[in-house]
Amino acid sequence: MEFLIDVFGDAADFLRDSAGELGAVVGLTLLVGGIATAVAVALGVPLGITLGLGRFRWRKLLLTLVNVGMGIPPVLVGLIVLMLLWSDGPFGSLDILFTPAAMVVVQILLALPIAAGVTAGAVSSLSRDAVEQLSALHLGTIRRGVLVAREAWPGITAAVAASFGRVVSEVGAVLIVGGNIKGETRVLTTAIVQEARQARFGAALALGMVLLIIAFVVTGSLTWLQSREQADA
């Protein structure tokens, strides 16, 4: 019990004494996670809408790939991206390995299937009447997509929340391609691993609490938005 009380004390000390370092880690976490989520949602939601409405040739194959992508181990994705970006790899000339850019790339690959898969699920659960009415309206692709996105808004909000959750909680892949370099590629999850490895449980706990608060604020806001939309419907 005394041990745990000491850990909480150390956590408070860390928050007080390391505000600058913490700010940089939190800032990079939000920047990398925010960009990755935005790109994954921008690509994944239209893909999910297309898959959800269905009636084209490669739909089943694409849906299978998306479902596989949702469950793929992040360290494997990290390893593949590492090899692709390695100096001798096919994209080595980009020279972005162990930079935030590489972390954004790997997080997009992790979040994209989730954004697409959750959206596809939400769209395919629209009622038959809604889908029939949509077909009857003969709208252009973009107008149709916007209408569906609006109709499936609660599901798409869930897709955004799940994508962001995947991105900020992921550690293996970003550790592999980012390298956890202090002041450059260290984010909250990799920092927690670093502190825990060195038995600085107080610091690890403090970072974990900050991560929890971020996740709570983001998903809480999305949930609020979701319930508001449902009330307006």
Next chain:
Amino acid sequence: MPDHRFRNLRWPQENPVVEIDELVVDDGERLVLFGPNGSGKTTALRLMAGIIGPVARNDVAYLPQRPYLFRGTGRSNLDLGLDTHQRAVATALAGSLGVAERLDGAARSLSGGERMRIALARTLASDAGMVLLDEPLAPLDLRDRERTAGIIADALHGRSAVIVSHDRASAAILGDTLAVMIDGRIRQRGPTGEVFTLPSDDMVAEVVGVTNMLVGTVVGGDDTVSEVSWFGHTIVAAGPHPVGERVKVLFGGEVVAVHRERPDGASPRNVFRGTISDIRSVGRLLEVVVDCGAPIAALITPGSFETLELTPGSEIYVSVKALAMRTVSSGEAR
């Protein structure tokens, strides 16, 4: 005359519930697909609209049986897929259909009838040459159906339409022609009055009944009945209509009484003299078609038939009580 052809209406491909090789709709024709529940009317219409089946179509305006309004207001739904001019037309139609004041409210707060009216206004405002309507009057109150049917007829304005209905009165108002669907196939097709009065066989007779539909012009009446001029006769029938209006007078063959002599003591109202032009078997009953200037069909029992000694060419009288007849607007564009 240009026409619209729908070929190979078959669904599903294996063990089809609808199988129509070809359906041709003349330019300006309003064809009602009529039949009992489960006869394949809606499936046939969905095939025509390209909602199901191999052919996707964007040259038709289609109103589903259960129109769906998306998130937003009634107005945002009314405007969907329409250009500026069509939106103005849709707004005017929404006004005629009595939902103008509901357009600014949330779509989800609207009743089934209001949703149907908004979707109907949007569908009719489209400039498609072929309009497909699935039970457009079904969610409406009985008192609104006739007026709405008149608005539909006006809005179609000479365009072709296929309209699904399982209600005789709605079918009579909405269509010029009628196709009776039974078990996924068209069993009889022709002018509405002809199909109603002269069903081609027992199955059609069972579906549509033997229904007389006389089209005439209102020449008088009061708060309860209209006097309708029809082929030199004056028919008195239930339902007030303004003088000069074209109306259809509907009544079943079973309410038509047949007499060898002019009925004693009967009022001169709705007694018509004519010649028997046809006698046909309809199930266990007999249909006697009497030419009174235009045909009136009477359903009688074999016992009455023998007692009256009826034969084709016989001159007889038929009578119908005014309250057994119903008048509806003819649905002709005014």
